[in-house]
Amino acid sequence: MKLLLPETVRDALAHMAGRDGVTTPIAGGTDLLVHWPVRLGERDRTYVDLWQLQELKPLRWTADALILGGLTTYWDVIRDRRAGDEFPLLVAAARQVGAIQIQARGTWAGNIVNASPAADGVPALMAYGAVVVLESQRGTEEVPLDGFYTGYKDMRRRPDQLIVAVRIPRRRYSYQTFAKVGSRRAQSIAKVGLAVTQSDDGWRVVAASMAPTIRRCPAIERLLQQGAVLRDSDDLLPAIARDVSPIDDVRSTAEYRRRVMARVLYDELRETCGWR
Amino acid sequence: MQRREGLAKLTGRERYVDDLPLENFLWGMTVRSPAPRGRITAVRFGNDVDWSEFVIVDHRDIPGPNEILLIERDQPVLAASHVRHVHEAVLLVAHPSREMARRAAQAVEIVVVPEPAALDFRVAPRPEQIQYAADNVLKQLKIEKGDVERALAHAPVVVEGAYETGAQEHVYLETQGMIAWLEEDVLVVKGSMQCPYYVLNALQHALGRDERRVRVIQAPTGGGFGGKEEYPSTIALHAALLALKARRPVKLVYDRSEDMAATTKRHPALVRHRTGLTEDGRLLAQDIEVILDGGAYVTLSPVVLSRGIIHAAGPYACDHVRIAGRAMFSNAVPFGAFRGFGAPQTLFACERHMDVIARTLRMDPVELRRKNLIRDGQRTATGQVIQDGTDRVAVLERALALSTFEEKRRAHTAFNAAQRSKRRGIGLATFYHGAGFTGGGEVHLNSRLRVAGLPDGRIEVLSANIEMGQGTLTVFTQIAAERLGVTPDDVVIGEPDTARVPNSGPTVASRTTMVVGHLIERAVDDLRTRVGLDDRARGSVVKDAIAHWYAAHPGGRLVGEAVYEPPPGISWDEQRYQGDAYGAFAWAAYVAEVEVDLRTCATRVIDFVAVQEVGKVINPTLARGQVQGGVVQGVGWALMEECKFKDGAMVNNQLTNYLIPTSDDVPPIRVAFVENPYPHGAQGAKGLGELPIDGPAPAILNAVAAATGTEPRAIPLTPERLMDLTR
């Protein structure tokens, strides 16, 4: 394996530009290194270690946004008191990622690019309307996170681009909730994940582990927008069927996922929406 | 007293097999079958590897019979012409670089022409799936007491039920590992194991070496739970074959995914009950059928089945009992020893069934148990008269009191009425576990133990029983020190090295403290006699006598010895499966309180009480630890630990997808002991190690049944399964 250790983002982008063939950025390594012992082919790659890039570390507040750096970790957000006040779903999600060791090392950008359909950081970011800031030697590009994924592990990021920031617009939220259903109470991968917000911008309902990518649920959002009156959780099933396509896999079943999504969503929204 | 190896473990200084210094050695890797059954037609070596750098071993390199010596000799060390399960070892490679060895193992292709595999032990095999005897039955056993058919025909009430339990992975923290090297002409194998003499015998057999040319040493072992009872013989043989061919030391250590995929698990089981009762809940007849999935080789399935059926009727008195058991062949990775050894499966069925009976009779499950718990003077299913003076109803009452069972039941009624999506319930299991080998097993083992005097007056215990986290070193020290009236520092526990220690039997079956500990006491007594003292001599008197003995016998060696003797009056009929199945039983009552989230169908155990009578408790801290650990393992088996199989092999073979409880999934576990010393165990102790895995699963499921009004009959009761029941 080859590991490049750039000291500046500029140098990193130069490596990414492909002089040395395709390079893989490595941040916390908490996704990339899990299969290290067995996926021997991955050892032949060239890696760009981002960990020393101080420029990507800080989290910043501006008048209208919270800006996470390309290396901001879950722990950075957990420690930031304003984040807890203004974006509680980020903190709720961060606290449910692995345990402290992973929270201190894993990054939001890594979570986005790893593109697991079961990720915890992505749904919270997507529910807040986050925008991914990509940079390469060719310039900067911004892609809203809810339009970032194009298919399973497919995304609008070229191999030479780094995520240098994730911008989260500051809005007034009248409702927000995050729910992760795993197979045990900690250290588990979501079987169903939900992040829901309501702001001046309308409803955002984001589902994890329900489709090949984490995605918004337009049919459910429409129901909520219209103020539909539901009588029980089954009333959500048709909209869920339109929005997502869960599967049977080693962790759960499609049927379970659909029902739990309906029940949890219904239960969480019941009071706010005036349902029974 | 402080745990003997505690500080070394706490500070990370303990050296497990993978940490041992080794020079100029090769890493071994195993090439395994891709198919559940078939004929090997070719072994292809990939082109992009320089094979001349590798040591390669296949079945032709085995000097003796290609058999792993155990109950039967059906399992090959390396598959020759046929494979019978996915991951069956076919070839071994070794190289100085671990990564190169790994890449090479992946570059070998085993070509198998598939044949029809038997993959569901619950259904009768089709003719083309038969691979063992005439019917794929690995072992069949039956216990009969009274006349079950007649009693059932006359019983006012008959309740039936079928119960299933899944495989369970041991998840010892340290994976399987072994190193092998040659010292002159002596083959030395050192590694993680529970039974050094099992490994020694297997090596002697397949390598055609007598005991002077093989030596087995147990390295500090990071957990076993039965997973290191029989499997280490296989990996030891593999390491040894490579080392013999390479003439260099070889290290073979599995990573977690290989370990989970290729090694044994708890036997899956299906148990059917047909029970006859009076209207007021007295047991009249128990008709029980037990079917175990044995996997592709016999391994220990006959004895797992034996313990399973002996425990299947529960700790109850019933005049008419029939228990028919069979272990089935299947093309699955062989199942093996796991804490409890068949009893957890059958006790799950029995105790879950008791609650089903109670509900059918509209009776309190507590009352049903009070009424039927075996009293002194009554006989078990095998006709063993229980006469140990333990008040089993009192054990139950203690658990009820500690858990405030009645109060909680009332509180739950109110809670459940008030809550939208949460339900609480409390459940109970009463059970027992026979300690030591079954029937004539201990006599057959003929365990031998020595205690040597040292010239400075200290003593050294020489036994083949090992520490794997459960506390053997500490408890053996306590037993020897207490018997002689010396301090723990005056006692040395010898390294389990077959060149030095006699065969005191395997470290399994909850026998170590009770049976082997008692041998220590007797060997200590023998030692004391040899220095001319009687049993009243203690402390410095003995130490001085030992030192004097050495002064008087230059070059001599002072050794006390004991050989197993069965407790008087024990008799067992292996043919009829009648008689005294165990020298002693431990008795218990466990209570679980759960909260079920009706939205996700997730069950959380919120409180747990474990009361047991295990004879004398020698070390309360270690004993409590055993119980708590067993309960945690039981919580996992009951609710989340699920081996997902494809073609008889585990596909979720990582800790990401095979989930064991985290500390947040574990309730407070309150442990209490009732003491009733057993005269034939060390200091009055009975076996304890396995008992705690028997009770949690049924207690938890009974609590879920109470909370939700469903009748769950299979574990693990994952949220997905419970959702199917609550819909």
Ligand SMILES: Cc1cc2nc3c(=O)[nH]c(=O)nc-3n(C[C@H](O)[C@H](O)[C@H](O)COP(=O)(O)OP(=O)(O)OC[C@H]3O[C@@H](n4cnc5c(N)ncnc54)[C@H](O)[C@@H]3O)c2cc1C
């Ligand atoms: C024990 C354990 C528990 C876990 N639990 C959870 C959990 O509960 N929930 C959850 O969502 N995840 C979990 N994870 C997964 C992982 O921790 C997260 O996805 C984490 O956010 C990944 O971040 P990282 O910095 O470690 O990524 P890395 O492993 O460094 O990289 C992941 C991917 O992102 C790319 N990448 C990283 N940074 C950048 C960048 N700036 N620009 C472009 N590409 C980039 C890498 O090339 C790689 O493809 C767990 C992992 C482990 C080992």
